Amino acid sequence: MEQHNHSSLNEFVLLGFPSVGHVRGWLFGLLLLAYLFTICGNALIFLVIRLDRALHKPMYHFVSVLSFLELWYTATTIPKMLSNLLSEKKTISFAGCLLQTYFFHSLGASECYLLTAMAYDRYLAVCRPLHYPAIMTTALCAKMAAGCWTCGFLCPISEVILVSQLPFCDYNEIQHIFCDFPPLLSLACKDTSTNVLVDFAVNAFIILITFLFIMISYGRIIGAVLKIKTAAGRKKAFSTCASHLIVVLIFFGSIIFMYVRLKKSYSLTLDRTLAVVYSVLTPLANPIIYSLRNKELVKAIKRTIFRKEGKASPTHH
Numbered sequence: 001m002e003q004h005n006h007s008s009l010n011e012f013v014l015l016g017f018p019s020v021g022h023v024r025g026w027l028f029g030l031l032l033l034a035y036l037f038t039i040c041g042n043a044l045i046f047l048v049i050r051l052d053r054a055l056h057k058p059m060y061h062f063v064s065v066l067s068f069l070e071l072w073y074t075a076t077t078i079p080k081m082l083s084n085l086l087s088e089k090k091t092i093s094f095a096g097c098l099l100q101t102y103f104f105h106s107l108g109a110s111e112c113y114l115l116t117a118m119a120y121d122r123y124l125a126v127c128r129p130l131h132y133p134a135i136m137t138t139a140l141c142a143k144m145a146a147g148c149w150t151c152g153f154l155c156p157i158s159e160v161i162l163v164s165q166l167p168f169c170d171y172n173e174i175q176h177i178f179c180d181f182p183p184l185l186s187l188a189c190k191d192t193s194t195n196v197l198v199d200f201a202v203n204a205f206i207i208l209i210t211f212l213f214i215m216i217s218y219g220r221i222i223g224a225v226l227k228i229k230t231a232a233g234r235k236k237a238f239s240t241c242a243s244h245l246i247v248v249l250i251f252f253g254s255i256i257f258m259y260v261r262l263k264k265s266y267s268l269t270l271d272r273t274l275a276v277v278y279s280v281l282t283p284l285a286n287p288i289i290y291s292l293r294n295k296e297l298v299k300a301i302k303r304t305i306f307r308k309e310g311k312a313s314p315t316h317h
């Protein structure tokens with residue numbers, strides 16, 4: 001009986017960005033800058049919303065949860081990408097690879113659910129403004145956020161268990177920038193049609209259902225906005241909706257093409273490009289699109305930064 005399984009293959013090689021050659025340093029610098037901006041932007045937004053009482057509203061509660069999630073989402077992949085760009089040894093242990101895959105998919109699923117909750121919140125605010133305060137209470141916000149995290153972390157468990165039981169051959173080079181289900185399945189020594197089918201079912205349920213709910217919410221929002229009589233009011237509402245929809249469409253467009261398919265892989269170059277979009281560019285854009293274009297949040301950031309100056313001013317009794 002052959003003993004080629006993960007007990008003899010205890011590590012993988014992440015090929016990352018092959019053939020980058022002399023631009024490796026530039027790629028490292030760009031990726032590092034993107035990561036630092038993502039960390040600083042999301043951390044600033046999270047802290048400001050938590051510290052400023054004026055922002056203790058349902059919409060900002062969800063934005064702060066999204067910012068907190070993006071900090072962990074990027075931390076599962078980008079530090080390893082940066083390390084591999086500098087290091088000649090690009091290995092990752094079998095357990096480490098499975099953990100990276102699990103947390104990346106858990107946090108990705110949590111983001112799908114959270115974006116759905118945010119779209120529902122905006123739908124209530126725009127389409128049912130009189131009932132909004134009674135429906136979207138602090139308790140409901142907390143329960144919805146907790147539900148997003150819980151469902152997200154439960155979703156990939158079956159996929160990880162199935163992959164962990166696969167026998168792997170001696171070839172251990174992962175043709176991707178981080179550990180993920182499709183490149184792992186391509187290294188298995190046995191038929192993986194069951195894994196592919198389970199992956200398709202889980203991802204289709206998470207991604208397509210949440211995307212459908214988001215599109216329904218924004219469709220109703222746009223319908224309500226079109227009924228606004230003033231051009232200035234319509235423009236303001238459309239500006240907010242359009243910016244949110246751009247992030248949603250880029251994120252969901254790339255993950256739908258990547259994960260809702262019954263093949264192990266398409267073009268490796270295309271897979272890597274899409275992976276950069278949803279693992280690096282979307283978390284980078286979220287602080288700008290969802291938050292920093294919001295005037296109320298920008299004012300809160302300025303208040304928080306210059307709070308010490310305010311405290312230093314003399315008080316009159």
